[in-house]
Amino acid sequence: MKQPPETDIRKTLGIGATRSRARRRRWIIGAGVALLLLIAAVTIWRMKADRNALTYITRPATRGDLVVTVTATGNLAATNEVMVGSELSGIIKTVEVDYNDPVEKGQPLARLDDIKFRAAVMKSRAALASARARLEEAGATRVETEKRLARYRKTRAMTGGKLPSVEELETAEAALARAVAAVGVARAAIDEADAQRVEDEANLARTIIYSPVNGIVLNRDVDPGQTVAASLQAPVLFTLAEDLRRMELQVDVDEADVGQVKEGQSAEFTVDAYPDLTFRAGITQLRFGAQDTDGVVTYTAIMNVDNPDLLLRPGMTATADITVERRTDALLVPNAALHFTPPQPKTSQRRGLMGAILPRPPHSRKPRAGSDETPDARQVWVLKDGRPVPVPVTVDATDGSLTAVTGGALNAGQALVVDAVGEAS
Template sequence: MDNLEAGKETGSVAGANADLAAVLAAGRRSRGRRWRGRLILLVLLILAAAAATYFYMGRSRAEFSYTTQPVKRGDLTVLVTATGSVQPTQQVDISSELSGTMRDVNVDYNSTVKAGDVLAVLDTNKLEADVKSSRAKLNSAKANVVKANADLQSAATSLDRLKSLVKSNVSTQQSLDDATYKYDSAVAAKDINEADVLASEANLQLAEVNLGKAKIVSPIDGVILTRSVDPGATVAASLSAPVLFTIAGDLKKMELQVDVDEADVGQIAVGQKASFTVDAYPDRTFPAVIEQIRFASEVVNNVVTYKAVLSVDNADLLLRPGMTATSDITVEAVKDTLMVPNAALRYAPPQTEARGGRGIFSLFRPPRPSRSGGADSTLSGTQRRVWVLRNGHPAPVVIQVGSSDGQFTQVTSGEITEKDAVITDAAARTN
């Protein structure tokens, strides 16, 4: 009886444990279902946000407006621009080698002169007196030579006579020695006086040269550009003598001196053609040809330049010395070539547009750096990427480029034609 009751009690405990285990298992299943529901809800929210973002970006792509320019064919001219001034081919500063008072001035500004024409004359009173004095000294020296010759002849005669007397024992040796001394002295006096004649002749020649220098003459044919002296002015000759006149050579042939930047000097060469303008005639261009490129550099405001000299025909005398000029040197001329605007080489589409059409999962990828200026690490040498508008969307085209004039660049090869329009800019539309 006791055993029967004990069995019943054991069965009751086992049943209770089973019920408790069932309750606990049911609780765990309920919590698992709740977590799965929350996870599914979170995934749905993420997908909804991604879809909304994708939809918004798709709308953004559709709202870009593009600025395009047509690919064109034509002539391309590569220019190097440089500034400088118009100068005479020959220019001479005239000064005086002598000091004195200016007596006459025979020319004025713009006077046309020939080589040898007298421009001005210094007062010659002192110079003429110097010539007369030098001539008188020369005449005196010549007279002294005549006297010295006579003295020499007399001394020679006396010496010969005494030599005969000494041989005949009529005269003494002392008398012969004295005669010999007088003869030698006469020879020396003759040489001295002849040297004085040479010195006097040189002094006279110098005085005459100085008298000739009182006349200031033109060394070249040309035009008087400046005159800085008037009659009566005192001229002081020194190592830094003042310039009295500036004469320019034939103004029908001028030269243009321009400063070429060191970055451009490698592109220019002797014989290249150029055109230039001056402020006096802004609507007119003048032709020129490079005649010289100087090796010496010039540094102005820390900018290194090289002087190029261009020959200019000035037959109509419109150009004047010192005029400021801006020149365009033609370094290359390409005929009938395909060209794209330089703005197309610098353009890169917005990043959202460039990534368009790759699906919603592209939103979860890390962003790529956008291209700049049409450059790309995958391109080499003269390859460039431009973007052509096709079906309302930008499409990349790789081209090979050549020369550029700063606005357009030559296309030497690539899948692009005159029918294409390249994108140069893009802007978002506003609703």
């Protein structure tokens, strides 16, 4: 029996058609997967391109006043602060004033027990009277010896030199010399006694402690009954401020800022007691002497402060802003605009879809030959057709946030690039 051809058998069983349909199905599935991959790659590439697009942040140039200040801290003090003490040792008998009391020049502040000082005055006055009496006695003795010597000389002349004897005449002459010397000693004793009297009377007067100035009592360090010992130095009993309506502010200026600070400059300061108030001051002295505190070098500046309402008190801590420069109606640019540099474009990267999928090689930008770009070039960048364009400027004073500039084709209100977000392509 003749066998049917194999082709006829496959057709009869449908085997060839089944395989053809399977191949077509696999091809369709593969094409669909490839299409999906292509769509995903394009989507990723576009998202990455959008993400890498640069967005420039700008701030406008403005016109206005610029004030450059230097900040320093210090303490308030009375313009003339007087320490009042006692030259004498003794017991405080009374205290006439208290804290915050106004005082006038010559007003008694306290009194020492003066019994021993009064006794010393009485003793010195008695010694003076005694010395004066001894002077009168010495004077009478001198007159007596002068007359005796005169009689001796007259008798000797009348007797032809026979009487009195030479020895008696010489004794009378020596007695007169001693009498004259005794008068001199008595006079010196009077001067000495009088000097002691003056000293004792001055000490008696010092038992009353007077105010040397018109002012106010800042501090009182003595009470009645307290013993004052003035053996080596006068103890401080009272601290007086001459006039608290005129005070001074002593601030420490950092060595980095002292070159900008000068006498005659104005300042504004605040104190913790009145945080909402601002007080004015003027620099009257900038001392050359340096102060080194833990390696920090500062210089003391003295400022005059008006205090008509007596709000400020000695010892208050103040923070002062010293005006070192001022520019009126100046063109001002943000400091960030002066420091901005456009991102460098990556020119050697692979482009297109494959470049988006595959990683890019690292790239470094080198300055072009003959370029006038320098690290210290002062310029700002403005946007022109969406791209930053440099504008050269000359910088002037700065307050740390804004800088006054001159020159260039820059106008107030013009947008300046201060930052860029994204990645340059």
